[in-house]
Structures are given as structure tokens and as C-alpha cells.
Amino acid sequence: MPTKIEKDSVTGIETTGHEWDGIKELNRPLPKWWLYVLYATIVWALVYYILYPSIPGLSGYTGGVLGYNSREAVVTDIAAARSAQAEFLNRIDAVSPEEVRAEQALFNFAMAGGRTAFADNCAPCHGSGAAGAVGYPSLVDDSWIWGGSLDDIHQTLLYGIRADNDETRSSEMPAFGALEILSREQINDVAEYVLSLSGREEDAEAAGAGAEIFAEQCTACHGEAGEGMAELGAPNLSDPIWLYGGEKADIVESIRNSRAGMMPAWVNRLDGPTIKMLTVYVHALGGGQ
Amino acid sequence: MTATETGIPVDDVRSFKADGKPPLYEARNRVYPKDVKGPLRRFKWIILIVLLGIYYTVPWLRWDREPGMPDQAVLIDLPARRAYFFFIEIWPHEVYYITGLLVFGAVGLFLATSLLGRVWCGYACPQTVWTDLFMWVERKIEGDRNARIRLDKKPLSRNKVIKKVLKHGAWILIGIFTGGAWILYFNDAPTVLPQLLTGEASLAIYGFVGLFAATTYTLAGWAREQLCTYMCPWPRFQAAMFDENTLVVTYEDWRGEPRGRHRQGQSWEGRGDCVDCRQCVTVCPTGIDIRDGNQLECIGCGLCIDACNAVMEKVGRPRDLIMFDTTLNQINRAESKELSYKLLRPRTLIYASIMALAAAVMIGTLITRPSLHVNVLHDRSPLFIPMSDGSIRNGYTLKISNMRNPARAFDVSIEGIADARLDVSGQTTGTGTNARLQVGQDDVATYRVFVTVPRDDVASESTDLVFIVEAPWSGETTRYKTVFRGPDK
Ligand code: SF4
Ligand code: SF4
Numbered sequence: 071m072p073t074k075i076e077k078d079s080v081t082g083i084e085t086t087g088h089e090w091d092g093i094k095e096l097n098r099p100l101p102k103w104w105l106y107v108l109y110a111t112i113v114w115a116l117v118y119y120i121l122y123p124s125i126p127g128l129s130g131y132t133g134g135v136l137g138y139n140s141r142e143a144v145v146t147d148i149a150a151a152r153s154a155q156a157e158f159l160n161r162i163d164a165v166s167p168e169e170v171r172a173e174q175a176l177f178n179f180a181m182a183g184g185r186t187a188f189a190d191n192c193a194p195c196h197g198s199g200a201a202g203a204v205g206y207p208s209l210v211d212d213s214w215i216w217g218g219s220l221d222d223i224h225q226t227l228l229y230g231i232r233a234d235n236d237e238t239r240s241s242e243m244p245a246f247g248a249l250e251i252l253s254r255e256q257i258n259d260v261a262e263y264v265l266s267l268s269g270r271e272e273d274a275e276a277a278g279a280g281a282e283i284f285a286e287q288c289t290a291c292h293g294e295a296g297e298g299m300a301e302l303g304a305p306n307l308s309d310p311i312w313l314y315g316g317e318k319a320d321i322v323e324s325i326r327n328s329r330a331g332m333m334p335a336w337v338n339r340l341d342g343p344t345i346k347m348l349t350v351y352v353h354a355l356g357g358g359q
Numbered sequence: 360m361t362a363t364e365t366g367i368p369v370d371d372v373r374s375f376k377a378d379g380k381p382p383l384y385e386a387r388n389r390v391y392p393k394d395v396k397g398p399l400r401r402f403k404w405i406i407l408i409v410l411l412g413i414y415y416t417v418p419w420l421r422w423d424r425e426p427g428m429p430d431q432a433v434l435i436d437l438p439a440r441r442a443y444f445f446f447i448e449i450w451p452h453e454v455y456y457i458t459g460l461l462v463f464g465a466v467g468l469f470l471a472t473s474l475l476g477r478v479w480c481g482y483a484c485p486q487t488v489w490t491d492l493f494m495w496v497e498r499k500i501e502g503d504r505n506a507r508i509r510l511d512k513k514p515l516s517r518n519k520v521i522k523k524v525l526k527h528g529a530w531i532l533i534g535i536f537t538g539g540a541w542i543l544y545f546n547d548a549p550t551v552l553p554q555l556l557t558g559e560a561s562l563a564i565y566g567f568v569g570l571f572a573a574t575t576y577t578l579a580g581w582a583r584e585q586l587c588t589y590m591c592p593w594p595r596f597q598a599a600m601f602d603e604n605t606l607v608v609t610y611e612d613w614r615g616e617p618r619g620r621h622r623q624g625q626s627w628e629g630r631g632d633c634v635d636c637r638q639c640v641t642v643c644p645t646g647i648d649i650r651d652g653n654q655l656e657c658i659g660c661g662l663c664i665d666a667c668n669a670v671m672e673k674v675g676r677p678r679d680l681i682m683f684d685t686t687l688n689q690i691n692r693a694e695s696k697e698l699s700y701k702l703l704r705p706r707t708l709i710y711a712s713i714m715a716l717a718a719a720v721m722i723g724t725l726i727t728r729p730s731l732h733v734n735v736l737h738d739r740s741p742l743f744i745p746m747s748d749g750s751i752r753n754g755y756t757l758k759i760s761n762m763r764n765p766a767r768a769f770d771v772s773i774e775g776i777a778d779a780r781l782d783v784s785g786q787t788t789g790t791g792t793n794a795r796l797q798v799g800q801d802d803v804a805t806y807r808v809f810v811t812v813p814r815d816d817v818a819s820e821s822t823d824l825v826f827i828v829e830a831p832w833s834g835e836t837t838r839y840k841t842v843f844r845g846p847d848k
Binding site: 100101102103104197198199200201208210211212213306309310311354356 | 387585589739740746748752814
């Protein structure tokens with residue numbers, strides 16, 4: 071605001087008090103319609119207040135004469151979307167994961183649905199890109215503890231591993247140290263031998279001794295050459311992929327105290343078509359066999 | 360000193376109230392432009408007819424493209440994300456052509472303005488063209504300036520209502536035609552027009568027709584000069600393109616002043632040529648007095664030139680009291696010096712060269728652009744995957760745009776890492792070091808591909824990798840540089 075009201079001497083019009091290079095700005099009014107537009111927006115807002123839910127109170131809000139409710143609108147929208155998906159979901163429900171994979175339209179639908187379901191349910195443990203973490207298997211590589219075929223994955227998803235379900239799959243590796251089956255030294259030897267299976271070892275002598283213990287205690291599940299056995303959920307020890315870490319200390323820990331990771335049985339929580347979509351999605355991540 | 364004493368029309372200080380304080384808001388000063396005849400008015404009609412003619416006929420031009428493609432010469436196909444302009448087809452990744460066009464257009468406007476003043480505003484601006492059309496309708500129904508002023512002053516009568524209804528009806532009809540034609544640029548014209556007429560078009564289409572009809576009606580019917588004076592940003596900075604060599608509408612006040620009434624037979628001695636008939640004011644579509652000098656509201660339409668020339672002929676004085684003139688030549692004329700027109704000035708040369716550059720870049724990229732576009736996205740999570748045999752695998756999303764017909768197969772290979780293997784998810788054949796991938800006609804195909812490298816060949820955390828996509832029949836190749844990520848060694 072100008073401190074002093076000043077009138078332009080030529081026109082007699084009040085100035086705004088702003089001056090540039092000796093030129094003073096006159097205080098010229100806006101056109102009236104401009105003001106009317108402002109009034110129109112105010113009226114528009116009032117109409118809105120009356121028609122739609124708006125003013126909050128202590129125990130609710132004004133409902134608006136149209137009776138519109140965004141929550142109800144969402145519910146209706148979701149119901150509509152559900153019924154639009156129903157056709158696909160019903161067909162997925164009726165066929166095997168194999169057949170879902172084989173039919174392009176179903177496959178596309180399953181990939182989209184699987185991606186969402188994966189992000190909601192699986193990503194917290196396996197990571198958003200399914201890369202896994204220590205104790206949580208990677209789903210994008212080609213190493214599968216319980217098998218990587220569509221049916222294997224479907225089975226694992228349905229009933230989980232060591233889960234709260236009668237059909238769950240589980241395997242139990244003895245805690246060789248805690249149960250005093252093997253001595254500290256023997257565990258060290260086996261660990262050296264296990265390292266040698268994937269081409270690493272520090273102590274060849276200890277590894278030699280470990281080989282005998284391995285043949286006695288471990289081959290039943292992990293196989294002669296430590297190649298693992300998917301039927302029993304025994305991991306392959308001869309590849310460079312380690313669920314609980316491949317350093318010697320990690321291996322010693324696994325032998326001494328055993329590990330028993332748990333995957334929930336999703337049949338308790340998700341419906342059949344969703345689990346099938348997840349199966350197809352996980353299989354397509356790049357590791358499926 | 361009061362306004363009248365200074366010779367400034369009272370018109371200009373009308374915003375004063377009795378108490379001497381300016382009101383906060385100004386009532387609209389209605390403009391009733393009078394009809395005028397003359398060469399510039401005729402030229403303006405011609406431009407109007409040509410521009411509207413182009414606007415309404417272009418969607419009906421056909422252009423033969425391959426089967427399965429639209430045959431409309433100019434079409435913006437939003438659902439399919441393609442734009443067609445005769446032989447040019449624009450894909451979404453090429454929208455930078457629009458940037459180029461906008462640069463070209465903006466600088467073109469600068470150039471035209473610095474040469475000829477506001478010719479765009481006066482002749483070619485859609486607001487001007489449609490307002491002119493609306494005023495023509497108004498004049499046909501309500502009569503010329505005086506008749507319109509009288510009609511508006513009269514109380515409501517049957518006759519007045521009929522005229523007003525007729526006028527607004529015609530305006531709305533023009534608005535609908537305007538909005539309707541706009542839709543044709545975004546849809547196949549021969550398909551959508553019958554749908555529009557029979558009520559079968561989509562609600563969205565009717566919505567847009569309604570929207571454009573409403574904006575045409577309000578802007579050309581009601582807002583008129585208010586849009587140019589209060590809403591349009593262009594008048595606010597067009598003066599920056601003016602200089603003393605720019606041709607603008609001028610009142611040659613060295614010749615006109617002192618003005619005043621003139622009776623036949625009176626001598627012209629000691630007085631100016633302006634007879635103060637105010638014809639130039641009554642014809643002006645923005646309602647201003649050009650004799651006050653160059654001003655923001657003047658759209659440079661030149662109608663005042665036609666009006667004044669007619670007056671000058673009647674009173675037997677030379678034409679061009681109001682004319683297109685440069686400020687420099689106005690002074691030269693006043694001092695009877697030689698006139699000079701400088702078209703080539705640093706400013707116009709710079710504008711012209713920027714335009715040439717923009718045009719060259721656009722034409723260049725248009726001619727050399729590939730018919731094949733490749734995009735490779737490296738997976739972010741996980742960055743790399745250790746495999747059970749020790750090798751490292753990276754996942755990529757490969758998108759191939761086949762910008763031609765028909766469906767074709769492209770050869771994909773990789774370069775940059777020895778012993779790298781390429782696998783395409785879901786493909787049983789073609790894995791190894793290259794793959795042949797099918798892409799539909801005028802389509803984008805998305806493939807998941809994996810590159811696997813033996814552990815010993817992974818040199819560092821990040822290695823450069825190039826995807827090469829080749830069209831086997833023409834040898835045309837597109838290379839896309841990306842990276843292969845591996846564990847920290
Ligand atoms: S002053 Fe003349 S050129 Fe400017 S807008 Fe009015 S009629 Fe057109
Ligand atoms: S039309 Fe020409 S003569 Fe008449 S007032 Fe305007 S400038 Fe003067």
C-alpha cells in the first residue's frame with residue numbers, strides 16, 4: 071500500500087505509489103465481470119456444500135442432499151471390477167497352473183494378478199523383485215530347494231514349508247552340535263568338506279576327514295556329491311547359492327544348530343485362483359523349471 | 360488541471376465516482392464496432408474464409424496408408440497413441456517434434472511481430488477469426504452499430520426478444536460446429552460425424568463438443584476484446600519485439616493535429632487533416648482511439664485505416680492519415696526525409712536463423728529417423744542373479760517398436776561381454792547369442808530377456824552392454840547401450 075495517496079496530475083487518477091523510471095502506475099480498476107467470476111466460484115462452492123458431504127462435526131459430517139458417499143462409490147467400483155474379473159478367475163480356478171500358462175489370455179491375466187498378490191503377500195520376505203535375502207530363498211535363480219516346476223511351486227505356495235497345515239512339507243536337519251552328534255572338531259571338518267564341494271576350502275586335511283563324516287551323516291539327504299534332493303527339501307551344497315550364507319561360519323552354524331525356515335501355508339489365507347496366479351508369476355520370474 | 364482541460368477525453372476518467380474515489384471494479388464498456396469497407400477489411404474476410412475453410416475441410420482429406428491403418432490425412436489417434444500428418448506418423452516417444460513445432464511457431468510469431476506488428480492478433484488469431492464471424496452474424500440480425508445501440512437501450516419487446524434469440528441461437532450453432540469440427544481431428548471423420556448426428560457417439564465426444572461449443576460461444580460472443588485486453592498474455596510482452604522499424608498501425612499525428620470539425624469549402628490552412636469524425640473509434644473492435652498512439656489494446660487489425668481512408672477521400676485529403684507505418688518513418692515523413700524500410704535487422708535475422716535451425720533439426724530427424732525403435736530397461740530389483748553354476752544373470756525388459764507395416768521379425772544380439780548368453784523368457788528357440796523376435800504391424804512388443812555371463816567374465820560391478828536389434832531384410836540396426844551388473848569383486 072502506498073503510504074501517501076497521490077493523484078496523477080494529468081488524469082487525476084489515484085496512483086498505486088509504484089514508480090519505474092519516473093513513470094507512475096495508475097490505480098485502474100479491474101473489469102466487473104472479473105469480480106462476477108469470483109462470485110460465481112463462491113456460489114459454486116456453496117452449491118457443493120449443499121449437494122455433497124462437506125462440513126465435519128463432532129460425531130459425523132453433513133451428508134449432502136445427493137446422498138453421495140465416496141466410500142460407497144469405492145465399494146461399488148470394487149464390486150464392478152470384481153465381477154469383471156470373475157470370468158477369468160473362474161476359469162483359472164478350474165484349470166491347472168500348466169493350462170493357465172499355456173493360454174495367452176489367462177497367462178496375461180495371471181501375470182498381472184500375480185504381480186499384485188506377490189507385492190502384497192510375498193515381497194516382505196522375498197523382496198519386491200523376488201531376489202530373496204538371507205534365510206529367504208531367491209525366486210529368480212535356478213536353485214530350488216523344494217523344486218521349481220509349476221506343480222512344485224504351487225504345492226509350496228498352497229501348504230507352505232513347516233507351516234501350520236496338515237499337508238505342509240517339512241524336512242528336519244539334525245542340530246549336529248546341539249544334540250552332540252558331532253564334536254566341534256568334526257563339525258569343523260565337515261564344514262571344510264562342504265566348502266570343497268563348491269570348490270573352496272582352506273584346510274585340505276580337515277576336508278579329507280570331513281568327507282568321511284559327510285558320507286556317514288549327510289549323504290542320505292544331500293546326496294553323494296552334496297547335490298541336494300528336492301523331494302526331501304535338502305539344499306544343493308555344491309552350487310554357490312546359499313540360503314543362510316556360504317561363509318564357513320555360516321556353514322558351521324547350520325551344521326551345529328540346524329536351520330528351519332518357515333513359509334506360511336497360503337491356502338489358509340488366499341483363494342485358489344490367487345495362489346495359481348502367484349504360481350504362474352513366480353515361475354515366470356526367470357527361475358522356473 | 361481536470362481531464363477535459365488537458366484534452367484527454369472524459370472517457371478515460373469515467374471510472375471516477377461522485378466522491379472522487381475510483382471504484383474497485385470497472386463496469387464493462389460495451390463496444391459496438393461499426394461495419395467498415397475497404398481493402399484491409401476485404402483482406403481480413405479472405406483470411407477468415409481461408410482459415411475456417413482449412414479448419415473445416417482438413418479432417419476430410421484422405422491419405423492412403425497400409426491396410427489396417429487409418430486413412431485420415433491429419434489425425435490424432437489418442438487411444439492408439441499415434442498422430443498422423445499426411446506422410447508423417449508420430450509415435451509417443453517422438454512427441455519432441457511438438458516441442459520443435461512450438462519453438463518454430465513461437466519464433467515465427469516473434470519474427471512476424473517484429474516485422475509487421477500484431478498481424479497475428481489482427482488477422483489469424485482464432486479469437487479474432489471467430490469474433491469477426493460472430494460480429495458478422497450480429498450485424499446481419501441486429502443491424503449495424505447505431506441500430507444495435509438503440510436496440511440495447513430499448514425495453515424488452517417481442518421484436519427485441521426475437522432478434523436476441525435468433526442471434527444467440529446462431530452463435531450457439533456456430534459454437535457447436537466449431538466444437539464438432541474439433542472432434543474430427545481426433546476421430547475418423549466419416550465414422551464419427553454420422554454417429555454424432557444420430558446420437559450414437561460416446562458421452563466423452565458429446566462432452567468435448569459441448570465444451571468447445573461453450574468456450575466458442577462465451578469467448579467470441581461475450582468476452583471478445585476482453586480476452587485480448589485482460590486474459591491474453593501476448594499483448595503484455597509483444598512490445599518487446601517491436602522497435603522503430605516495426606510496421607504498426609499509426610495515426611500520423613504530425614499531419615492530423617490540430618484536429619477539428621471541417622466544413623466544406625473551409626481552408627485546410629493552419630489545421631490538421633483529422634476532422635475528428637471518430638470513424639476510426641467506432642469501427643475499432645477493441646473500442647480504442649488510435650489517435651492516442653500505439654497502445655496495448657490495439658490488435659493491429661487496420662480497420663481504422665479503412666475507415667479513415669474513406670473519410671479522407673470524402674473530404675478530399677490524401678489517404679493514409681492512419682496507416683501501417685514504422686515509428687522511424689513516421690518521423691521521417693513528418694520531417695519530409697527519405698523513407699527507409701529495414702527488414703534485415705539483428706533481431707529479425709536472429710529470429711529467422713532460430714526458425715531455420717528448428718526447421719532443419721526437425722526435418723533432419725524426420726528424414727533420418729529409424730523405422731525401428733528399441734528401449735531396454737535393466738531390472739532394478741534384483742540387480743543381478745547368481746546362478747547355481749556360478750554364472751551371473753541380469754534381467755531386462757526389451758521393447759521393440761515396429762514403426763512400419765507389416766509384422767516383422769527382428770534379430771536381437773548383444774555385444775560387449777565375451778561368452779554372454781541371451782535368453783528370451785517364454786521362447787523355446789533362438790536362445791544363445793541372438794534371438795529372432797516377432798513384432799506385430801505398427802506395434803510395440805515387450806519381451807523379458809536374460810543375459811547370463813560366466814562368473815569369470817564378469818569383470819566389475821558394472822559392465823557396458825549393447826543390445827543390437829537388426830531388421831534382417833534391410834540391415835537397418837538400432838543399438839541400445841545398457842549395463843550388466845555383477846557382484847563387487
Ligand atoms: S486501433 Fe485500429 S488497428 Fe487497432 S484494434 Fe482498433 S481498429 Fe484495429
Ligand atoms: S477517422 Fe480519420 S479523420 Fe476521423 S477521427 Fe479518425 S483519424 Fe480523424
